[in-house]
Amino acid sequence: MVTKEVEKLLLKVQKPGRYTGGELNQVVKDKEKVDVRFAFCFPDTYEVGMSHLGMKILYSQFNSVEHIWCERVFAPWLDMEELMIKNNIPLYALESGDPISDFDFIGFTLQYELSFTNVLNMLKLGNIPIYSKDRTELKQIVVAGGPCACNGEPIADFIDLFFIGEGEEVDLEVIELFRKCRSENKSKQEFLQLAAQIKGVYVPSLYDVEYNEDGTIKAVTPKNGAPAKIEKRLIMDMDNVYYPDNFVVPMVEIVHDRAVQEIFRGCIRGCRFCQAGFIYRPVREKSIDAIDRQCRALCENTGYDEVSLSSLSSSDYSKAVELLSRLNEWSNDEKVSISLPSLRVDGFTDDIMSKIKTVRKSGLTFAPEAGSQRLRDVINKNVKEDELLNTCHVAFNGGWNKVKLYFMIGLPTETMDDVVAIPKLGMSVVGEYHKCENRPKNKGVTVTVSTSSFVPKPFTPFQWEPQDTKAQLIEKQNKIKETINTRKITYNYHDADTSFLEAVFARGDRRLCKAMAKASEKGFHFDGWSDCFSLEKWMDIFKECGIDPTFYANRRREFDEILPWDHIDYGVSKEFLIKECKKAYANATTEHCRQKCNNCGAAKYKGGVCFEKRQSMV
Amino acid sequence: MKNVRVWFKKDFECRYISHLDLNRCMLRAVHKSKIPVWHTEGFNPHPFITFALPLSLGFRGERETMDMRLTEDFDFEEIVKRLNTCLPNGIRVFDVTEPVLKPGKIAFALFDIKLTSDSISPANLCSELNVLFSKEEILIDKKTKSGIKEINIKPYLSDYSLSANDEYVHLSIKLPAGSQENVNPTLIINAAEKYLDKEIYSDITRLDILTEEETPFE
Numbered sequence: 001m002v003t004k005e006v007e008k009l010l011l012k013v014q015k016p017g018r019y020t021g022g023e024l025n026q027v028v029k030d031k032e033k034v035d036v037r038f039a040f041c042f043p044d045t046y047e048v049g050m051s052h053l054g055m056k057i058l059y060s061q062f063n064s065v066e067h068i069w070c071e072r073v074f075a076p077w078l079d080m081e082e083l084m085i086k087n088n089i090p091l092y093a094l095e096s097g098d099p100i101s102d103f104d105f106i107g108f109t110l111q112y113e114l115s116f117t118n119v120l121n122m123l124k125l126g127n128i129p130i131y132s133k134d135r136t137e138l139k140q141i142v143v144a145g146g147p148c149a150c151n152g153e154p155i156a157d158f159i160d161l162f163f164i165g166e167g168e169e170v171d172l173e174v175i176e177l178f179r180k181c182r183s184e185n186k187s188k189q190e191f192l193q194l195a196a197q198i199k200g201v202y203v204p205s206l207y208d209v210e211y212n213e214d215g216t217i218k219a220v221t222p223k224n225g226a227p228a229k230i231e232k233r234l235i236m237d238m239d240n241v242y243y244p245d246n247f248v249v250p251m252v253e254i255v256h257d258r259a260v261q262e263i264f265r266g267c268i269r270g271c272r273f274c275q276a277g278f279i280y281r282p283v284r285e286k287s288i289d290a291i292d293r294q295c296r297a298l299c300e301n302t303g304y305d306e307v308s309l310s311s312l313s314s315s316d317y318s319k320a321v322e323l324l325s326r327l328n329e330w331s332n333d334e335k336v337s338i339s340l341p342s343l344r345v346d347g348f349t350d351d352i353m354s355k356i357k358t359v360r361k362s363g364l365t366f367a368p369e370a371g372s373q374r375l376r377d378v379i380n381k382n383v384k385e386d387e388l389l390n391t392c393h394v395a396f397n398g399g400w401n402k403v404k405l406y407f408m409i410g411l412p413t414e415t416m417d418d419v420v421a422i423p424k425l426g427m428s429v430v431g432e433y434h435k436c437e438n439r440p441k442n443k444g445v446t447v448t449v450s451t452s453s454f455v456p457k458p459f460t461p462f463q464w465e466p467q468d469t470k471a472q473l474i475e476k477q478n479k480i481k482e483t484i485n486t487r488k489i490t491y492n493y494h495d496a497d498t499s500f501l502e503a504v505f506a507r508g509d510r511r512l513c514k515a516m517a518k519a520s521e522k523g524f525h526f527d528g529w530s531d532c533f534s535l536e537k538w539m540d541i542f543k544e545c546g547i548d549p550t551f552y553a554n555r556r557r558e559f560d561e562i563l564p565w566d567h568i569d570y571g572v573s574k575e576f577l578i579k580e581c582k583k584a585y586a587n588a589t590t591e592h593c594r595q596k597c598n599n600c601g602a603a604k605y606k607g608g609v610c611f612e613k614r615q616s617m618v
Numbered sequence: 619m620k621n622v623r624v625w626f627k628k629d630f631e632c633r634y635i636s637h638l639d640l641n642r643c644m645l646r647a648v649h650k651s652k653i654p655v656w657h658t659e660g661f662n663p664h665p666f667i668t669f670a671l672p673l674s675l676g677f678r679g680e681r682e683t684m685d686m687r688l689t690e691d692f693d694f695e696e697i698v699k700r701l702n703t704c705l706p707n708g709i710r711v712f713d714v715t716e717p718v719l720k721p722g723k724i725a726f727a728l729f730d731i732k733l734t735s736d737s738i739s740p741a742n743l744c745s746e747l748n749v750l751f752s753k754e755e756i757l758i759d760k761k762t763k764s765g766i767k768e769i770n771i772k773p774y775l776s777d778y779s780l781s782a783n784d785e786y787v788h789l790s791i792k793l794p795a796g797s798q799e800n801v802n803p804t805l806i807i808n809a810a811e812k813y814l815d816k817e818i819y820s821d822i823t824r825l826d827i828l829t830e831e832e833t834p835f836e
Contacts, residue, residue: 017635024704024706335657
């Protein structure tokens with residue numbers, strides 16, 4: 001719905017289709033007839049947010065409940081934001097066009113640390129006080145979930161409650177509690193205290209944090225009956241958990257413009273830098289029958305001719321080939337193509353290749369993450385160089401001639417030898433192309449080597465590690481540039497400044513809230529976009545607030561230090577993470593979950609891969 | 619194989635999507651509808667659809683057309699029904715016909731334009747526009763592929779009417795359209811903004827597309 005006031009602005013901005021709603025399959029209800037209005041906010045642009053699967057799932061699920069109306073809200077791009085401010089138009093939800101201040105819940109999904117300023121900015125654009133303590137009534141409850149909720153401390157002063165883990169069940173429980181509290185005329189404070197009793201709910205205002213003189217945390221103390229440890233929520237029965245048979249189909253092109261079918265959650269691998277590999281444990285698969293049924297319904301209801309099978313490391317689905325065969329039974333006739341976006345180097349077999357390229361062919365992307373075998377062992381990315389080369393061989397012979405390789409620089413224990421190994425691996429791939437007899441005729445090979453800077457994340461074995469300084473990272477980037485001696489390799493690298501800020505927020509504590517508020521006051525937004533990001537401006541803010549950002553980004557923590565997120569429990573024990581960290585220093589790898597149980601702690605959820613029969617046991 | 623011409627309106631939220639987005643939107647709707655249409659046979663097979671005359675972003679369209687090719691006989695009314703269930707509400711198919719004319723026959727388009735300005739009343743805006751339109755020459759910069767070019771839009775102001783009511787100025791105008799010569803009514807709005815030095819809001823509807831003989835395109 002577009003109001004008259006908004007309509008006046010639309011022809012003055014880029015891609016106005018982002019601000020109108022009205023797409024196929026959007027849900028419109030009568031606001032007089034619903035009980036709870038939920039504004040689901042994605043703190044980034046429409047094109048990014050509409051590509052996000054979690055939002056699609058929760059949007060449909062909330063709306064499947066008669067008395068809840070969930071609407072979508074995205075951050076307006078700079079041109080639209082400016083006009084909205086100039087014309088006094090508050091941030092509105094797309095379905096009704098109503099300002100978000102009218103809503104009972106304002107929910108954010110936190111996918112990326114650099115979107116934190118957008119969270120505050122969106123509240124501001126909605127004329128909602130940013131501090132939790134300034135919103136005193138039982139309305140405009142600001143909630144947040146998603147991976148970055150695992151350490152929400154840098155925005156703890158602004159969020160009323162965090163959802164820890166997977167949202168399908170806990171979100172609805174909190175909404176029900178809200179209805180009950182409102183009908184009983186309870187206060188917001190009473191509601192929050194009761195909500196804190198729900199498993200998977202973290203109410204930051206119910207915890208006091210004390211600090212030592214050296215700046216580390218002395219103690220985190222719960223009050224008013226809040227639990228000492230907040231346990232994550234997760235769904236064990238993946239076949240029966242809610243999954244939408246319908247997506248809102250955007251009219252303007254978005255980043256991932258296709259149907260998305262989830263095939264499992266979690267990852268068996270345990271790469272030591274990867275937060276997702278730990279916080280989503282254990283691996284829980286959907287059955288082939290469920291995937292096939294859901295996938296088909298989605299394609300029929302949306303009209304998409306492409307569906308992507310979504311998970312971490314999708315080729316680790318235990319029956320990947322069987323699944324693809326089943327989907328191919330109808331997908332070819334219906335002219336639907338199937339893509340597997342997250343393929344491991346060792347998962348790209350002839351069999352899988354033939355089934356995903358039947359309709360269309362795209363570029364190939366692999367992530368060896370580190371150049372040398374030693375460093376790949378350190379990070380537990382159990383991929384060997386000859387596996388990568390073999391895979392590329394198969395792909396080149398199958399008609400591909402573009403490969404993208406992703407790496408990280410600044411990984412723990414990295415030396416210049418490891419850095420130089422990155423372009424060398426790229427050159428080996430180029431060499432492999434010329435060995436292929438069936439390579440595409442008259443076409444050269446393009447290998448893109450991309451490096452990002454390692455950001456240590458909570459709940460990983462590297463959560464105690466310092467991040468490389470900017471100078472170190474730039475030296476490494478330059479070394480790679482120098483080493484590349486062929487035009488067949490394109491080198492891209494991620495800006496070290498944004499990685500630094502990401503590292504500060506990722507492992508930050510509550511004292512950063514002050515800097516966040518200041519940044520919001522100064523109108524910071526879209527920090528994840530080079531159009532807006534300025535580390536210089538952030539450094540000014542840190543200075544103003546008396547905060548040393550290197551304390552968070554570049555400091556090595558001791559194993560016995562109390563970390564800002566220690567009171568959150570994702571099922572993986574700290575002992576296990578310490579053991580993994582020590583193994584990394586010894587260049588020792590850890591077997592994946594299907595080879596051997598390594599006692600990470602996730603078996604306490606009594607399901608998933610932890611209770612699968614291992615092949616070695618059959 | 620049989621070519622069919624699909625007639626639709628583009629309005630509401632859907633007026634804010636570009637021609638490329640409309641194309642994608644229609645492709646998905648055709649795919650979803652399972653109407654037996656001919657697909658291209660290249661690397662990325664997709665339903666073969668063509669539009670007679672693209673509509674600018676922001677315009678409403680009353681009589682827009684899209685051609686596609688059926689691989690087997692299919693009831694026209696069923697096509698209307700199915701496409702409408704597969705399209706967003708802002709795009710409504712109202713008829714399917716057998717194409718009579720080739721899109722190359724299009725020569726004019728008829729526009730209905732509502733103009734308002736925050737700084738001047740509709741009656742005054744109307745009289746200022748009357749003065750402007752009666753000038754000998756109205757020059758305006760036009761962005762072309764080869765850069766900005768100054769053109770005179772006066773020759774295109776041959777068939778129009780201007781009137782005002784309490785809310786807006788009503789401009790009804792016929793402009794050259796099609797592959798030979800195409801004049802976007804936004805040029806006239808731009809000229810008005812430049813010469814009257816005012817911010818003008820416009821609400822543009824393309825009512826119809828016409829042939830050289832000024833009969834409706836069919």
